[in-house]
Amino acid sequence: MPSLVQQVRDAGVIGAGGAGFPAYKKIDARVDTVIANGAECEPLLFKDKVLMENYAAEMIDGLQLVMQHTGARKGIIAIKHKNRKAIAAVSTHLRENISLFEMEDVYPAGDEYEVVYHSTGRRIPGGGLPLHIGVVVQNVETLYHIHRAAQGQPVTHSLMTIHGHVKQPLTAWFPVGMSYGEALQVAGGATIDDFVLLDGGPMMGKVVTDLDTPVTRVTSGIIVLGRNTHLTERKMQSEQAFKRIGKSACDQCSLCTEMCPRYLLGYPIQPHLVMRSLLTTGPMSGTLTHWAQACCECNICTLWACPEELDPRNVCVVTKRDLKQQGKWLSPEQLQKL
Ligand code: SF4
Ligand code: SF4
Known part of the structure; x- marks a missing residue:
């Protein structure tokens, strides 16, 4: 039986919170606490909220697998206070050594340094990693993929929000490799002619103009914006x-x-x-x-x-x-x- 590290590596699981760091490297450690980061904070992106509402059991199973592997005695699930439906879904699957931590609805609540400080009271050293203070942080979608990896399932899809000037904004699974143009059609297509795409949310997302850009394992959302908006112009400077x-x-x-x-x-x-x-x-x-x-x-x-x-x-x-x-x-x- 391969180890969890090997299974996660073979399945190609990488951080789905945006950084894309190989998940197997993060979990190959001994720590006392594992945090499931569901404190999604980019405006207009809802993929972590949707994941917790619909796959809470699988996500918590992934969390428990990482806790067992790293020797952690404590698991914490960080969710924004406003996401009541996700909190309700996760609450029904909590186990004795796993607790919920409700984050304020502020930006950037989901930043790893913020999540660790607020949920544990510990401070990651400047320029350091959560590992340096005995903590592993994994995004909730990453934990879902770790649950699947333990069953031999590779990462083939990314959970994404498509929003902005589209007919039907939605959050759904999209196959890795699908073009952004094809993904837009799933949301009914753009409702304006002269647009660009924001790869990610309005705060940290990058402007993309090529509709053939492929969906990757870290794509969290696409926002359709007018080419001449103030935000687009500032981001394209x-x-x-x-x-x-x-x-x-x-x-x-x-x-x-x-x-x-x-x-x-x-x-x-x-x-x-x-x-x-x-x-x-x-x-x-x-x-x-x-x-x-x-x-x-x-x-x-x-x-x-x-x-x-x-x-x-x-x-x-x-x-x-x-x-x-x-x-x-x-x-x-x-x-x-x-
Ligand atoms: S982007 Fe600006 S506000 Fe954010 S961490 Fe960097 S310097 Fe601070
Ligand atoms: S004017 Fe300069 S110092 Fe003041 S907020 Fe802008 S960048 Fe910072």
């Missing part, structure tokens, strides 16, 4: 443009930092300092860039906080890319000393 505008218009008000959820949890992230790095050169600029490293790319700073409509989030994203390419990525210990 080039790196050259958001850097140039940021360099000339950032007044260092620091609202982006004050509203940053990771900063509010005490992590070494200060997007206004990363913006300042655009204005400086030499060693000072290099030091400032490290304040981007703990960014989870939630987009609060760009879409909510910045009064100038600048793009500190994407400045952090490209800064992190550059730090990695230049071999300047700090270890968790170095990051804590910033």
Whole structure:
């Protein structure tokens, strides 16, 4: 009989919460707590809610398998308080060592660092992983796939929401490899002519214009948006443009930092300092860039906080890319000393 790690690996299970991290690597560990993350927080996406409403028993079986494999004595299912139907469905299948934790209806409640802190009171070290504090976090759809993997079933479909300008918004299973254009037809097709697709939700999703783009194991939703909407235009801004505008218009008000959820949890992230790095050169600029490293790319700073409509989030994203390419990525210990 193959181990759970081997079964999950053979079935091709990867994190369905967006990161796509191989699930077998996460569960190949000894921890005391496993968290089922159902605190879906992207506006307009409902796939985790639908999964828990319809497959609660299978998801909890996957959770229990991971608990047994990792030696965890405690399982926690994190769900937003507002999702009463999902809470009711999950509640009927709870077992003695598995409890429910109701999260507030805020964004980004589903961020791993937020879920772990609020449901266990423990803080993942900056730049670290839940494993470092004895916790494994798996998205609820991933746990459903782990349940199936234990029965020899590979991942062939992804649960997705199709929303925005379509005839019939829906959440359903879509085969991996189906094109986005075909998936749109399942929702009755687009109701406007000049549109783009958001791959993911409005906050973190990326603009896609190619309808032949295939559904993957991490596709969580497609939002149909008008090409000329404010959100589309902001998301399509080039790196050259958001850097140039940021360099000339950032007044260092620091609202982006004050509203940053990771900063509010005490992590070494200060997007206004990363913006300042655009204005400086030499060693000072290099030091400032490290304040981007703990960014989870939630987009609060760009879409909510910045009064100038600048793009500190994407400045952090490209800064992190550059730090990695230049071999300047700090270890968790170095990051804590910033
Ligand atoms: S909120 Fe905007 S203007 Fe203020 S520091 Fe951040 S990027 Fe600059
Ligand atoms: S995207 Fe902005 S608000 Fe979100 S973690 Fe990064 S810096 Fe903070």
